[in-house]
Amino acid sequence: MKIVGTVVAVQANFYRVRLDRVWEGHQFLLCTRRSRLKKIGQKVMVGDRTIVEEPNWQEGQGAIGAIVPRTTCLERPPVANAEQILLLFALEEPTLDPWQLSRFLIQAESTSLTPRLCLNKRDLIDKERQQEWAVRLQKWGYDPIFISVAQEEGLEDLEGVLADRTTVVAGPSGVGKSSLIGKLIPEVKLRVGEVSGKLQRGRHTTRHVELFELPRGGLLADSPGFNKPDLVCDAQELVQYFPEARSRENGCQFRDCLHRDEPNCSIRGDWERYEHYLLFLGETLARVEMLQQRPDEETTVKLKIAGSGKREYEPRLESKKYRRESRRLRHQTLQDLVEEAEEEED
Helix, strand or coil, X not given: CCEEEEEEEEECCEEEEEEEEEECCEEEEEEEECHHHHHCCCCCCECCEEEEEEEECCCCEEEEEEECCCCCEEECCEEECCXXXXXXXXXXXXXXXXXXXXXXXXXXXXXXXXXEEEEECHHHCCHHHHHHHHHHHHHHCCCCEECECCCCECHXXXXXXXXXXXXXXXXXXXXXXXXXXXXXXXXXXCCCCCECCCCXXXXXXXXXXXXXXXXXXXXXXXXXXXXXXXXXXXXXXHXXXXXHHHCCHHHCCCCCCXXXXXXXXXXXXXXXXXXXXXXXXXXXXXXXXXXXXXXXXXXXXXXXXXXXXXXXXXXXXXCHHHCCCCHHHHHHHHHHHHHHHHHHHC
């Protein structure tokens, strides 16, 4: 009989696997990966459905022998078999930024997961402003869930959306992701970061991806916070990631229309996020142009990520004459000279 489970945490070369049922008194096993999986380049990710071989029930250990084919796969955060992505933002502290929210939504739409939008700290705004946001976001194509983690308001509605599904939680820092997980899963103790008073941005408190079991069924994956997700998509596909524009796409005269100044374009102009679309489109086209100008980018330059998260490229030193000799090499060279001098004296 096969022992099947789900990887709920990855640390170094060890994998915590939650078994589908209790075996020999064990619900979890600490597993390694079979060498044959490593040889074929099979990476094991959080959320992977796995076949566990040769379990050692006395030690609570085992080995992952096979990976069940994935239904979905995210690279950032690295999660397999997720069904939906929950974007969590705060209405205040920090103030909700439509531009940042739109960027996260586009990144979520570019995955194969269903985007869900949740707005925290509803207790910090009045009912009128909350309704304004609801109407505005519905025009974008989303039906947000308004909650307050601090006041424990709206959590039942959110639990209904999360039940019996595998969900990835994402969003900028300081909006309450760790606090929300602490409320949904009380036994999980996560470090909660404070919001910086100067920048109104939270400090990154989550360091790795882990799946947590929800009381009403389903799994929740917290992801390391990031402030500006990369937009990696094709220029022709970008408009498909705007729900309010998808229904109009068939009205364009040209199939390769980019919806800027082309004639007879039914998408251009009369919706709120059209300006966002143009800016994202410009960014996408600039990325494509940069890649075309640097066909051998991986060999001629190297990517450098600054502490702020800014991505920069710098020349890669190829010629050996520009490289500093190692101390070991210098020591060996000096030793060779000493030995040669001793031989001449003899």
